[in-house]
Amino acid sequence: MKEIKLTDVDEVIYYDVCDNGLPIYMWPNNKVNSFYITLTAKYGSIHTKFKLDNKSKIYEVPSGSAHYLEHVKFNEPDGTTAHEYFAKLGSDVNAFTVPDYTTYQVFASTEFEKNLNHLLDYVMTSCITKKLVNKERGIITEEANMGQDNPYQKLMYSFYRNIFKNLNYRIETIGTLEDIKKINEKDLQLIFDTFYHPQNMILVITGNFNPYEAAAMVKENQKKKEFLPYRKPEFVGEKEPTQVVKKYEEITGNIGEPKIKVGLKLLDSRFKMKDKIKLRIILRMIMNINFGVTSEFRNELLEKELITSLNSLVYFFQNYLIIDVTSQTKYPEEVTKKIVAKLENLDVTEETISRRIKANIANLILDYDDIEYVNSNIVNALIYDGKITNSYKKIYESITMEDVNKVLKLIDLKHMSIIEMLPNEN
Amino acid sequence: MKYKKYETKSFNIYTIKTDKFKNCHMEIIFRDEVNQEKDLLNFSFLADLISDCSKNYPSRRDISIALENLYNARFYGVNQKVGKTIFTSFLLDFVNPKYITEEDYLTNVLKLPFEIIMNPYVKDEEFDITMFNIIKNRIRTNINNMKEDPTRLAINHALKKMDETSVTSYRILGTIEQLEEITPSSLYKVYKHLINDNSCDIFIIGDLDMDKVAKIITDNFKLRSVKSKNFELSVENKTRKKPFTITENGDYVQANLIMIYNLVNLSEREKNYVIRVFNFIFGNGSLNAKLMNYLREENGLCYGVSSMYLKRDNLLMVQVSLEKEKIPKAMKLIKKALNEMTKGDFTDEDMDETIKYYTSSVDLSLDNEVNILDNYLFHIYDNIDLLEDIKKEIKTVKKDEVIKVANKIKLNTIYTLVSGGE
Incomplete structure (x- = not known):
């Protein structure tokens, strides 16, 4: 365990890493009652093209795939959902996708170990079926429609499209309506296998907990898990010109x-x-x-x-x-x-x-x-x-x-x- | 946490001492009864104008520079309609003085809001016209921009359609016509009314020497002698024998469905605890709530559906954004969910989960200085329990109480905002 001393504010962030490469960052604050745990995959909406294993083949997934996977991930192999599990603990669970990453989060004040373990379990376990993927399509389409009624979103993405020719920041995180229709279980499985890997994720815990105990729990949890070999993904994109698209x-x-x-x-x-x-x-x-x-x-x-x-x-x-x-x-x-x-x-x-x-x-x-x-x-x-x-x-x-x-x-x-x-x- | 009250001739100071936070938060609250909708706009205009300028700081820029020099303190005015009452509040956030080397920091930062409130930018009984127009333009933009948020617009319209004479339907932003009636001199009269007739209290939370804080405040806030009053917060909205249904047109991709229900004759315990348990199971909770389960998970009709409890208006409001064609099915499912609640068709496990969730939410609230202060404020004004007591009391709610409350919920209005509607 290493300590990163934040001299300005007299605080310490504890850092540890699991054998499988999952890094853990912890900021304990025992004056508060609750804790907040996030597990982040370094994979967001801009990452639609990538190469694997240092090979030249380019893999491509439709826009909106990162966000779509975030929705599907809440399903668990036994037919229940992560929402149901966390509801029993009285915890608040959610997730969000941004251009550069996807974060799964849980807020709670009791049952630290159960919350921590289950966040790691449900996010890192694959449960992607055709049926579950199709079930989410209507919900995500309605979410996209909601965005269309938001003029600020329309203004922002029009602005980005006028600035960037190739960078995917120009495309809505949720994806285009056409791409939402296309996304299938194979796209999502590929993303999960490649990017939801301990070497491509970050665990951050803040609030009321003991960092030494927490690190031990995480390591114990990760020991029991098996992952496919890490495929060293490399994102691909066309070179972005220095000029804007529209003045x-x-x-x-x-x-x-x-x-x-x-x-x-x-x-x-x-x-x-x-x-x-x-x-x-x-x-x-x-x-x-x-x-x-x-x-x-x-x-x-x-x-x-x-x-x-x-x-x-x-x-x-x-x-x-x-x-x-x-x-x-x-x-x-x-x-x-x-x-x-x-x-x-x-x-x-x-x-x-x-x-x-x-x-x-x-x-x-x-x-x-x-x-x-x-x-x-x-x-x-x-x-x-x-x-x-x-x-x-x-x-x-x-x-x-x-x-x-x-x-x-x-x-x-x-x-x-x-x-x-x-x-x-x- | 240590709660303490200091009484003066004209206002009370309520303090909460805690070492949990590095931030300190103060609210100067003026309260008045709402008689007509335009009262709200007047107070809203005033809160913005007072917090944006004063004699010694004639523009928001000047105030902002002063605040930056006070280690990025934040000062702003807000309004809140609480049942039949309007709160005009001036809020100050500042860093705990123990992190600051300047000796007089606490005095200087606490003095600033009172200096601004008591010295408005006024000449010849009128607010400065330049600042008046800046705020007026901002409010006009906000009124015009209402249509940019279809959900907010639909909720406002639904409440108006329910009963436009009810205080519940009064909008803080008001209308362009009401805005045009306000002048620099009419607003100054409202200011004098605020200072001379409104009830005022000050709430502050932080790791501070509260005796010293109370002295600084009393030295710098010389108000007329109006003692803190009690206001009736609850609005009794009329019920209907048959629900009122109305559809309006809007230029939006999605439609909005709003269903408003009266809560009839709820006891204090039901208002503070039982209805909250009901609402979590019914529709204001996780994806496991009945509404989310039926509308979103099982039928993919929408991204989100929520049920809002408007305590002081004695109303429950269900809101959902969805495709126009899906509205009839959504209404059927909402009715089904409520019907199940009235028959007790929910499990002991649902009750357990809800109570655990509430306990956890209270813990989260106890980690936020503004939430703690807000709870204390309504403990004083509305007799609600303090957070620690809420944690204990919520655990005593029983299933039969929830069923009883479900049977006191009566549909009043069904409002839809659709593209190309009737």
Whole structure:
């Protein structure tokens, strides 16, 4: 057992690994009553093409397969469901699929061992039949229909489709309605056998429990399980061009007021900053200072009654980063021009940077109040950064104006995409 | 956890001392009776405007900078309709001062909300027009955006169709017409009413020296002398001899079905405990609940179906989004599930699972400072038990009590929002 000391917040994350390769990350907090366990497969909705065993054959599954498998996984070989098992314990069980991974979760306050063992058992046991796959199809189709009535989802995926030509972030996590019809038990079995393997999964436990006892329970559980040999999957995708697909698009939706998104597509390598976490922090601070609640620009647009909302996000998609500025406005054309002009003239001062750093450091402390939030932070750190960072404070304190100005200079608008969503005419 | 009450001439301070959390949470709550729907919009407008500016901080930007300098404290105004009462609350979240080196941090962070509330951005008995318009535009957008969420829209319309004179159907957001009637001077009158006539209390939770907290608050919050009052929270909605059925049109892929039921003459125990056990088995629980089982698992009619218990409105509401053609079958299955509940067609195992689930949910609530404070608040205002007592009491609910409650549920309205409907 190793200890990862989080010096900023005086907390410890315990790390251990099973003989079969399953890593276990644990943050005990004995001040709370409950515990939260997640088992994550590093397989999400973007992973539709892959190679196995270092061979050249490419396997392809329909879009939406990761999410479909998440639904089917709740069935158990004896004809019951995982929901039924956890209901008997009074636990809250669920799962979710995002572009990069699929997580199965359980919340409870008693019967730690039973909850832990059964989460490992039902997720890691295969139970995929034609009948069960067909049973889920109607439910998933209704879930997809629900998404079609969500204008924000429509706007977001239209935006991604205008930015990415090949990256699968452009396709809805749930998949297209055509692909949902096509998904079969063979696709799901292939995914399960390949990706639901201890070497491709992460177990994270947070809350009230003893980490030494928990690690021993997990190891004992895994000893009894047999897995197919790990096939070293390698995801395949066509190279993503640096250009955006569409520079401008106007769409309509069942909305009350127009919404716009201005997006910049940037290769992260252009910033020549080895520490990607530091780059992410700097970019988010720059955008927050220029478009967030403390920005003069936002205040001015509000006072001139040009907008009712404005916010910005920075996402990392593999080797690209996307800057996304979103607004609700009655004057989409004029506000778009102003946002573009602002993006051309981003500015920060020492004062604004040091205020943001102070605010972010306070957040580090507050983050460690919530077992769900800490669990999800650990999963995200492992998936996106490949490691747990033991001092974000050090990173914040290492940021200089020189670093910030260097990043600022390299943000350009060459690959920009704008989308406007206008109300349906009816 | 240590609960304590401090009384002043004009308000009470309720404190919960616990070392469970690094965050501290405070709520300044003003309460008033709701007489007409536009009261809600007035208070909602006011909560947004007060929390977004003041004389010394004339814009949200200025307040946000002040909050960032207080180690990212968060301050915001919210409204909640609780039966016949409107709560206008100002909430503050801040990091425990023991993690901060600045000596005066606690005083500075606690002073800020009172400074903002007591010094509104007003000139000549009118709110500043620029900030007034910013908030007005935001609310107008929110009203116009209602149609972006078909489920929320359907619920609002269903309650209006049930009885538009009932407080239950009053919307906090109001209408564009009601919004246009509000002016900077009319809103200032509402502000004076809030400060001078509303009942006010303060609730705070954290690992703090609560005597010191109470002193800082009383030093900085000089309110008129209006003692905390009790308000009637419960709304008795009318029943119908025959359910009212109505269909409306909407431009959506999925249809929405809402079934509203009256809960007739429930006792306090039934309202606080028995109906919750009923609802978990019926429809507000896991995939094993009857509604989820019949509609989703056995027939694949929908992704989700929920049954919501509106305690202070004495209503139960079933909501499901699905294809229009599936509505008749869904209604049949919902009726079947309720019918089974009235006949006791559920197992002792269902009862056991429900009670275990509730015990576990209470444990989860005890891990969240806002939930603990919320429970204490309704312990004071609505006489509900504290979380630890709820854990004990829920275990005493018996199957025959659940059957009895099921027989007190009467269908009132069936509302459908469909694409291309009647």
